[in-house]
Amino acid sequence: MSESISPRAHNIIVDMAARGQYHFTSSELRSALGISDAAARQALSRLAAKGEIASPARGFYVIVPPEYRRIGCLPADQFVPALMERRGIPYYVGLLSAAQYHGAAHHRLQEFQVILERNRPAIACGSVRVAFVSRKNLAAVPVERFNNPRGTIMVSSVEATLIDLVGYMHRVGGVDRVAGVLSELGDDIDPGRLVEASKSASILWAQRLGYLLEHVGAGGKAALLKEHVARRARNFTKLLPSDDVAGSPRSNDWRLFANTNIEIEA
Secondary structure: OOOOHHHHHHHHHHHHHHOOOOEEEHHHHHHHHOOOHHHHHHHHHHHHHOOOEEEEEOOEEEEOOHHHOOOOOOOHHHOHHHHHHHHOOOOEEOHHHHHHHOOOOOOOOOOEEEEEOOOOOOEEEOOEEEEEEEOOOHHHOOEEEEEEOOEEEEEEOHHHHHHHHHHOHHHOOOHHHHHHHHHHHHHHOOHHHHHHHHOOOOHHHHHHHHHHHHHOOOHHHHHHHHHHHHHHOOOOEEOOOOOOOOOOOEEOOOOEEOOOOOOOOO
16 A cells, blocks of 8 residues: 555545544545555554544444544444434434433443344444344334534433333343432423323333332322323233242232332432
8 A cells, every 4th residue: 555545544534524524434435535445444444553533333434533532432422323324224322321311320331322123233442332222113212302512313202211211121230220210310201291102112111110100209200101001001010021920019000010129229
C-alpha cells in the first residue's frame, strides 16, 4: 500500500467528523480514496491500530474522538441508531438501558440493551457491549425519541419499559432489581398509557407488573391496569414463571401466585 494512502484516509475521517459524520462503511472509504478493497482494508487497519476508528459490526465503522479513546469505541447510544438504519432493522432501546433514560440511574449496566424483532449476536467494540433481545409485536411498543451528541435514538416509553422489564426479568437481574426500578419510576407512570403499552405484550406480563406495582407502593397507578387484567386474564399465573407455587399466597386481583419473596433492590 502506498504510504500516501494512510494520511489521506486520516484526512477523510477528520473531514467526516468536522461535518458531524461519525459513522461510515468500508465501501464509502474505499470510494473516497479510489483504491482497491485490499488497500482499503489496510487503511482501515492502520486507522484502527491508532485508535482513530473502531468497527462495531462487519463493514461498519465509527470515528472515535479523543475523549472516547479510553473505551475504544463510540458509546453505544451514539452508533446503534446509525447501524440499525444502515441495516434497515427496526429497534428500540429497552429494559435497564431505557430505564436509565427515564431517570432510574441507580442500576449499573454492563451492557446496552436493544430490542429487535429477531435475535442478533451481541456487539463488542472496545469496552462497549451491546446486547440484543428479541420481542414480538415490536411495532406496537410505544417509544420516545431522545437526543444524543450524534443524533437521536428511539427508547421505549416509561410504561413500555416497565412492561418489558417484567417480561424479561431473567435478562435484567431478577425480580428484586425489577422491583427497584418500579419503585424509582412508579410516579412517572401514566395509567392510561400503561394499559395501552400492556396490549403489546402477553396479559401475563400485565398481571405480574400490576402485582409488583402494588408491592412497591405504586398501586394507585395500576388501577386501570387492574381493570384491564380483570377483563382479559383467564388464568392464574406465577410471579416467577420457573418456580413452584406450592404454598404461595394468591392475589385474586391480579390472578397471580406470589411464589417468591421480594426484596426491593436499591
